[in-house]
Every structure is written in structure tokens, then in C-alpha cells.
Amino acid sequence: MLSLKGKKAVVTGGGSGIGKAVSVVFAKQGAEVCILELNADHAATIVEEIKAQGGKATVYACDVSNQQQVMEIFGQIGRHDILVNNAGISHIGNVETTSEADFEKLFNVNVKGVYNCLHAAVPLMKQHGGGVILNMSSIAAVTGLNDRFAYSMTKGAVYAMTLSVAKDYLKHGIRCNCVSPARVHTPFVDGFLAKNYPGKEAEMFEKLSQSQPIGRMGKPEEIANLILYLCSDEASFITGSDYPIDGGFIKLNG
Incomplete structure (x- = not known):
């Protein structure tokens, strides 16, 4: 159950937090993991940890907001079965206190970064008969949170991109879902x-x-386990869905 043996997975921001947990559990379940990380030196320790446990992993220094860099790296990676768009940054502020520079920085990483990876990955998946994409959204996409104006904007965009990609590539065997942690x-x-x-x-x-x-x-490992399921063959009937993993935040905060 939930075996990824023989599959190659790309995990952006895979060197820390949730991305690290995803990289570790994917490798444990047999996947060859390609970690895209801004701080490649930091991610190198995760690669060594995975290899010490008998897994396969490689790290690529990558700024996901740089399309040329992303395209070059996906060209090096080539065929892959799974893409987890996890890389992202946060920001505190309402519409009045969010500067243009902050807004653009959030957009470039959290929205353009996801777009860049989708733009690079989807043609490769089409070429090789399909694949699975998992985007990291947030409860901020569907609930009002204090002082999260720019961050909420980016996660709402990720949610919308998830539905669009899921719809457009049904006939190409590409599934696309997102998870929304609290x-x-x-x-x-x-x-x-x-x-x-x-x-x-x-x-x-x-x-x-x-x-x-x-x-x-939540614990990073708990989010990673849900992502593992959604990227596995056991979830082959699931696409175009958002999965809140929020300790009851959305439905029980009444």
C-alpha cells in the first residue's frame, strides 16, 4: 500500500518543514526524490539522511521564481511521475500595510513559482503518459485570516490553478490536487x-x-502522509480536489 517504488518525484522546497517530511516519506516508500531548494547546502543534509536509510535523493539549487532556471533543472531531471509544489513564503500584513515590494515577492514565489514548475512539468508528464501534481494551498485560500492579505491571495491562486490544471489535463492522465493545512x-x-x-x-x-x-x-509528517496518499496509485480516482488538513479549523471554529 502507498508504494512509490519505481517512481521519480520532484519536491520544491524539500529541504525543510513540510517539504522535508514529504521528501523523507516519499523516499521511504521507494521514490527517487529530486529536491528543488533555494538553499541547496541546507537540503544536502536531507539527501544524506535519505541515502543513509537506503533511499535515493538528489538536490538541485533552484529559485522557483526564475523560469529559466526552473526549465533548465526540469530538463536535467527529465521524466518524472510526481510533482509536489511546496516551496513558499509567508507574510504578515493587511492591504494597507502590505508594500508593493512585499506583494510582488509573495506573488513571485508562491504563484509564479508554482506556475513555473507546472509549465515545466506538464509537458514532460504528457510526453510520458501522465503523472500526479500536488500543490500546497492553505486554509487561507478559503477562510478569512487576520493580517494575511498577500499570503491569502497567493494561496487562493494556487487553489484556482489546481482546478484549472486538473480540468485541462484529464485526457492526458495527469491528476492534480491540493492540500490546505492550518x-x-x-x-x-x-x-x-x-x-x-x-x-x-x-x-x-x-x-x-x-x-x-x-x-x-499539525506535524509536518501528518501533512506529508496525506500528500503521500494523494500521490499514490491508491488515490487514482482523485483529481481536482482540495483537502483541508486543519485540526477542524474550517468547519469547527463556530
Whole structure:
């Protein structure tokens, strides 16, 4: 069950957080993992960890917002069966406090970056008989969150791109879905709390944890396990769907 043996998977932002968990579980289940990471040196430790456990992984230094770079790397990778568009950045601010530079930075990474990888991957998947694409959306795509104007915009775009690609490539054997996590405890969260709430990290961590009705943040491995299922042959009847994995955030925060 959920075997990826014989498959090649591309994971963007696969060097930390959710992307790292995806890379590790994919390799554990037999996939050859190609990690696209802005900080290739950081991702190199993940590659060594995977290889130490008997898995296959390679890291490619890549800025997903740079289309030429993305196209060149996908050309090197060639045929692949799975693409996980995980790379992304966050931002705090409403429409008044979001600068044009911040807005464009979020758009370039979170929207254009996904587009660039889709633009590179889909022709290769068509050429080789199909594939599976999993995009990282967020509860921010479908719920109103305080001070997440630009971030919510980008994740709404990812949600829409997911539906469009799923519809356009049905006849080419390409499935495309997205997952929408609530807050997940990653190194990014710890860094965010240290930067914005010095001395109050524990208090704010608990407050953010309790915003999920289940009473805690998600674990990267929990998100990765859902992604594993959606990218496996067992999920072959699923396309054009968004899967909230949110500890009850969307439906139970009443």
C-alpha cells in the first residue's frame, strides 16, 4: 500500500518543514526524490539522511521564481511521475500595510513559482503518459485570516490553478490536487515567533495552537502522509480536489 517504488518525484522546497517530511516519506516508500531548494547546502543534509536509510535523493539549487532556471533543472531531471509544489513564503500584513515590494515577492514565489514548475512539468508528464501534481494551498485560500492579505491571495491562486490544471489535463492522465493545512509546527513558526514576539514565544505558540479546534498545530509528517496518499496509485480516482488538513479549523471554529 502507498508504494512509490519505481517512481521519480520532484519536491520544491524539500529541504525543510513540510517539504522535508514529504521528501523523507516519499523516499521511504521507494521514490527517487529530486529536491528543488533555494538553499541547496541546507537540503544536502536531507539527501544524506535519505541515502543513509537506503533511499535515493538528489538536490538541485533552484529559485522557483526564475523560469529559466526552473526549465533548465526540469530538463536535467527529465521524466518524472510526481510533482509536489511546496516551496513558499509567508507574510504578515493587511492591504494597507502590505508594500508593493512585499506583494510582488509573495506573488513571485508562491504563484509564479508554482506556475513555473507546472509549465515545466506538464509537458514532460504528457510526453510520458501522465503523472500526479500536488500543490500546497492553505486554509487561507478559503477562510478569512487576520493580517494575511498577500499570503491569502497567493494561496487562493494556487487553489484556482489546481482546478484549472486538473480540468485541462484529464485526457492526458495527469491528476492534480491540493492540500490546505492550518498551522503546522515547522522551524518557520519558531523563527516567526522569535522575531515577532521575543520573550513571549511560549505564550504565542500556545495561542496559535489553540486556534485549531483539535488543540494543537499539525506535524509536518501528518501533512506529508496525506500528500503521500494523494500521490499514490491508491488515490487514482482523485483529481481536482482540495483537502483541508486543519485540526477542524474550517468547519469547527463556530
